[in-house]
Amino acid sequence: MAELLKLDKVTRAFSDGTQQVMALSNVSFSVSEGETLAIVGPSGSGKSTLLSILGLLDRGYKGTYTISDTNAAALDNQQLAHLRNREIGWVFQNFNLISHLSVLHNVVLPMRYNREIDKRAYHQRALAVLDSVGLKDKLDAKPSQLSGGQQQRVAIARALANQPSLVLADEPTGNLDSKTGNMISELLMSLAQAGTTVIIVTHDDKVAAKCDTQIRLKDGTIAHGE
């Protein structure tokens, strides 16, 4: 399988004004298309920092990050936003749905920022992804009217709206009960079978075990790779 992304000696340091904290240090790995990767590690190990770099939200790192053969460091903010919109789908622990919009509108949202999609196709495409997560009957519901599992499924549907090549999930089961969490992790794994690369940051060993690869972070460095 072709390589989707590659990190080469990525280092990220933060300063609190008095001293520098090394969040990531010389992290290198690559991920192929359709692969599932779990990033695990204790709190403060640099998982979130790594995820934000992978998701093109953080540009303050050193080293090289290549995604879809593009060096992320060479992109300006507009190009980064463009790439995030087309290539990356996000699934958050807190779901982060827009509370005043309906399920349908939440799912359509990434399409609205994608000028390549015809407006007339919004409804059809949204219906298709909502069908794939089993929420076709909740189109007009507001997020507050849904359970946690349903909200996370809407978030996955939103992440898939632009058919990205990479889905990043930040503790996607952290706020869910084990049964619902299991269902969500299965859903994420099924995306990989359809060719989408999935990277999951998780504390849940069961979720990590389902992934093709695991990266364990400790004090900002890769402690163990499988």
Added chain:
Amino acid sequence: MVSSRLLFDLLCEWNRWAGQRGKVLILIVGFSLISFVFAMVLRLGDVLFFENPDWVGSEADFYTLSSVYDDGRQAGVSQQTIASLKDLPYVTDVAWLRTRTFDFRSNDYALYQPLALVFEPHLVDLLQLEFPATDKRSTGVWLTQRYWREAFNSDPEVVGKYLTHEKLSNSVPIRGVLPQQFNRIGPWSPDILLPADYLRYVTPFAPSSTLMIDRFLRSVPEYYGFFKTRRPIDVERLSQEMRNNDFSVQGMQVESHGGELNIFNGIMLDQKSATMLKQLWTFSVLLVIALVSIFSLNAFMSFSNRNLLLADEYRVLQTIGAQPIDLVRPVIVASVIKMGIIALISLGLNVLASHFISMNVHVTRLDLFSLDGKYPYYWALSLVFITLIYATAIIFPLMSLRKKTLFSRVMGTNRGYKQLLVGQGSLIFQLSIAIIATIAAIQISKQQLALFAPFNFNTSVQQVVINHHGGRLPIESIEDVRNDDTNNALALSVAPFDKPQTLSVGARELGFEREFEVHYVSQNYFNQLSAQVSADTRDWKSGVVINRTAQQFLAENRFNIRATPLYLGKILGSHRIFGVVDDIPHGGRFKRDQPTLYLPLSTVFSTPQSYTLYLDERMDVSSSGALQNYLDTHLVDAQITSSSTLKAVIDAQEARAQQLFYFSISVVIITLFGIALTLGYQVRSRLQLEKADYGVLIAIGAPFNALLIKACKPIAMGFGAAVIVTFAGYMLLVHLGYLHHVNLASAINLIALVLVGLITLSAVVLPLLKLTRSQVIDLIKQE
């Protein structure tokens, strides 16, 4: 589903303002008010400081030479005085005009003593007056459009017809009808415009006495001079220099009217109206400053709070690929629509205000806010001004969003130090305005209560206004004219009951100066009105009678009314105080506490143009032979122009005052309501931002009192600061001399503070109660 980007943007904006839409409405109304008042300020400023009157065609800078009375009324000067301007090296051009009635007659139309504006022919060139048939400007008469409509029934064939005058051997041709702007010139509504040559025929001298006529015309102080200069001049200095010169005409002794020579910047014929307009302008400027401060701070706070609440949403949108423009576009689209609504409301306010002004206030420029004049430019300018303020209020809080990191698990936001500071400043400002508005509302309401006060004089007395064309009533014999039925004597005054003259009483060296109303009345005036006077007015031959308000004012200024004569200016001189009369509400009971002076008729300096008689209600004026005989004996062509009871006169005054009262009280109530609402919204959004803190406090068992203290603390501090700011402002105004005396601990102030305090408290308690009724878990839960 909404596919259109525009509609989706609007849907999002509509949803994002949920719970704050009332505040958006207030902001829209507030900015509309700013736009309307600001446009008015610009237009009025233009008229007052830069523009020549609409009847003047030239845009050059002119000066006006006239004289001015102590009460601000203008009067003319002699031609001799105006001619002296030509000797000044920097004066390039001089011309004059004056008013006079001319007894023109017509075979076809009934004309009655038309009021003529007499002009020196050169005036047409100097001021570039828009005259029809200007090639024949030294003979003939021009009709104003109003007079042509009223007296000539808009006869289209009127030009070329002739008018006659008993002192003119030749008929005078009608040259044309003047444009509409000549209907009102300064304080006058002239009927005709007439070249200066015709003045020669209406002097007291025979047409053959050329020399005497010239001298007479040169010496009568009836002319208003206009002049241009090579360079700007110091009007005060030139006025002073000219006052020191003697402009009398040799061999001609003409009575002076007592005004002081004065040069004004610009074309100035109605200084009193100009002063009123200046006051309106100053008030409007202050209003704009207050409104801009209140609403821009409010807008800033609203957008700032909104962005804090929406920070997470914006972060999510950026994460899923929204470009900055995608975040800003909905705000811009909604703002454009809001601006459209603001423009429409401000235009509507203009139409309403123009209607109100034309109904209630006498202004010389009725086209002031006309939509086909200059107003639309200023209106557009005011909209640009509003857009800038609004854009600033939107952009700054948006810029702060750029500093936030895009990836964070911690949702929810806190206010920065600057936002807290602006919020507190806005709160203090709004509460100060609320306190001032409440004090004003209570004071106006107190005035309204005066309407229920009983009259302390006989309101059934009949007032009859007599106009005449010459002669003077012998005051001493007025009391001989008695009512046929009641045998009561008649009383007399120079001006009608409700139209007094005004006079500035006091001087800087005395430590006080205030406008007093002045009535020239006959000895039995108070008796006829059954008003209580402290002295027996049967002996009143000299001295001044003052009312209770004047007495109180003088006493407050440590003026010894028993020992010290009251100085009433150069013309009237000093007068001892003869007695004190109960306040008579000449201007209606709203204006009861107006300091007023009553002077005996013998002190009237010039011949009165009209008289007002006061007689018993039952007396029929038209059938009173004694009265008719008395008038016909002493006056030329005496005519009764109006007759009504004093009750009717006061009712008319009070009806007008009542309209103004309702207008002011509505403004005050809207202001208070608006401030109460914005305060409520401000507190609500503050609680919304801090709801997790309140949730935690409730979860750990904090009582309602503790929550109330937490919510009230910043508001109470703001209220305390607002009280200090308001009263410090009062003290400053007293110190600067804009206010007389302020009792900070007065009942009105205390009631106002309690009212505003209660409004403020309810603005905190109500949203807090709503918050405490929510599920604790919902408060703590981060969205």
